[in-house]
Amino acid sequence: MTQDKQAAIFDSFLALVKAPYGDFSGIGKLSKEINDDSTLEEIVNFLRQSPQGERAFKERILLGNIDLHQLHELPKNTLGYIYSDMMLKNNLKPVPVERIEDNDFSYLKIHLSETHDIWHIVTDSDIDKSGEVKLETFYVAQLHYDRLFLSLLSKNLLKTAIQEMELCESIMDALTKGWTMGKKAKPLFGIQWNSLWEKPLEDIRLSLDIAV
Amino acid sequence: MTQDKQAAIFDSFLALVKAPYGDFSGIGKLSKEINDDSTLEEIVNFLRQSPQGERAFKERILLGNIDLHQLHELPKNTLGYIYSDMMLKNNLKPVPVERIEDNDFSYLKIHLSETHDIWHIVTDSDIDKSGEVKLETFYVAQLHYDRLFLSLLSKNLLKTAIQEMELCESIMDALTKGWTMGKKAKPLFGIQWNSLWEKPLEDIRLSLDIAV
Numbered sequence: 001m002t003q004d005k006q007a008a009i010f011d012s013f014l015a016l017v018k019a020p021y022g023d024f025s026g027i028g029k030l031s032k033e034i035n036d037d038s039t040l041e042e043i044v045n046f047l048r049q050s051p052q053g054e055r056a057f058k059e060r061i062l063l064g065n066i067d068l069h070q071l072h073e074l075p076k077n078t079l080g081y082i083y084s085d086m087m088l089k090n091n092l093k094p095v096p097v098e099r100i101e102d103n104d105f106s107y108l109k110i111h112l113s114e115t116h117d118i119w120h121i122v123t124d125s126d127i128d129k130s131g132e133v134k135l136e137t138f139y140v141a142q143l144h145y146d147r148l149f150l151s152l153l154s155k156n157l158l159k160t161a162i163q164e165m166e167l168c169e170s171i172m173d174a175l176t177k178g179w180t181m182g183k184k185a186k187p188l189f190g191i192q193w194n195s196l197w198e199k200p201l202e203d204i205r206l207s208l209d210i211a212v
Numbered sequence: 213m214t215q216d217k218q219a220a221i222f223d224s225f226l227a228l229v230k231a232p233y234g235d236f237s238g239i240g241k242l243s244k245e246i247n248d249d250s251t252l253e254e255i256v257n258f259l260r261q262s263p264q265g266e267r268a269f270k271e272r273i274l275l276g277n278i279d280l281h282q283l284h285e286l287p288k289n290t291l292g293y294i295y296s297d298m299m300l301k302n303n304l305k306p307v308p309v310e311r312i313e314d315n316d317f318s319y320l321k322i323h324l325s326e327t328h329d330i331w332h333i334v335t336d337s338d339i340d341k342s343g344e345v346k347l348e349t350f351y352v353a354q355l356h357y358d359r360l361f362l363s364l365l366s367k368n369l370l371k372t373a374i375q376e377m378e379l380c381e382s383i384m385d386a387l388t389k390g391w392t393m394g395k396k397a398k399p400l401f402g403i404q405w406n407s408l409w410e411k412p413l414e415d416i417r418l419s420l421d422i423a424v
Contacts, residue, residue, distance in 0.1 A: 001374070001375075006230075006374070009374060010226055010229075013370065014222055018218075034373060034374065039377075137384075140380065140384065141384070144380075145377060147373040147374070147377055148373075150369055150370075150372060150373040150377070150380060151369070151370055151373040151374075153369055154366045154367075154369035154370040154373065155366075157362055157363070157365055157366035157369065158225065158362075158363055158366040160362060161246060161359040161360075161362040161363040161366065162213070162218070162221060162246065162359070162363075163213075165251075165357060165359055165362075168352065168356075168362060172349070172352065172353070172391050173391075175387070175388075175391075176387075176388045176391050176392060179384050179385075179387075179388050180388060
């Protein structure tokens with residue numbers, strides 16, 4: 001690795017340590033620096049090893065438009081209701097539908113981004129600091145070659161050490177849980193979530209080997 | 213926290229990320245910057261809550277001189293034999309006996325430093341990269357308020373993300389194991405290890421609630 005490359009990674013890493021939580025603007029920069037093309041290729045090749053991942057890359061499955069209010073009419077134990085309830089309560093909006101460029105890296109990025117909040121629900125990860133750490137660790141386990149989520153984890157541990165040691169125990173518990181869960185679970189990448197809105201969340205977790 | 217203070221922490225953190233493994237020269241600097249006096253006080257107060265810790269601070273128990281060759285004559289299942297065998301095989305020497313300044317912070321530092329290799333043995337942490345991560349995480353659990361070991365953990369995750377993603381799984385497994393073990397185990401701080409050389413390691417682990 002060149003000195004310049006390393007310096008760019010450090011710059012974007014420290015910018016995220018300094019940024020307040022919830023300011024995501026620096027993540028894209030760190031991702032670009034640390035997940036270079038050869039890393040992205042390793043991630044794609046790894047995810048394609050499962051038939052579900054292979055199909056997702058082939059068909060470039062996306063969620064499409066989501067009507068949160070419509071999902072909120074479903075029975076209360078369904079994925080659709082629980083997901084939309086969390087989104088509405090926290091005033092979150094689904095990621096706008098993006099056009100995929102004709103390559104696997106673009107699909108990888110967009111699919112991960114638009115399913116992020118669903119992964120929160122399925123893995124029982126809150127949207128507070130320890131919940132984000134739990135989910136980041138789950139990504140580390142599930143994406144295998146991805147350097148971004150591991151560096152985000154590193155960022156959050158440093159932020160805790162400097163700013164908020166009182167959160168240490170809950171952060172470390174979350175990390176441990178996310179790792180154990182992510183290694184044991186079936187792959188979440190490539191699931192066509194919009195065919196599962198009406199299914200009970202409990203059944204989905206069971207079928208994915210996720211014990212919360 | 214002042215800007216200068218934060219900059220000093222970042223400087224010493226990045227120096228450690230850049231340094232090759234095994235180069236410990238930067239750890240003292242990071243420790244000095246990140247574990248300020250109020251943090252050290254929290255650690256000491258926490259450790260004094262156990263009668264063992266309280267006694268250690270009162271009597272300032274140290275290991276004293278260690279004769280590795282003499283310990284190596286003990287039966288092969290004893291702490292003394294297993295510890296000395298690891299030290300001799302890896303050409304490691306016990307930390308030279310230091311004079312304690314007349315304050316708790318000095319005792320904390322010296323006791324932790326001279327017992328570090330014994331903690332390696334008792335927690336079944338190898339001296340390779342993942343073993344160090346396991347033990348660092350064990351320290352995070354056992355010292356509770358310490359910011360240094362949490363930042364060292366952060367450093368090792370960033371180093372793995374940048375330099376050696378192929379180690380990610382073993383590093384994360386070690387971290388998870390160190391945390392679970394450290395939370396469950398009785399306190400190791402303040403144990404008078406030199407009274408235990410002749411005891412079977414297995415019995416010591418059992419009495420400390422350490423399952424390897």
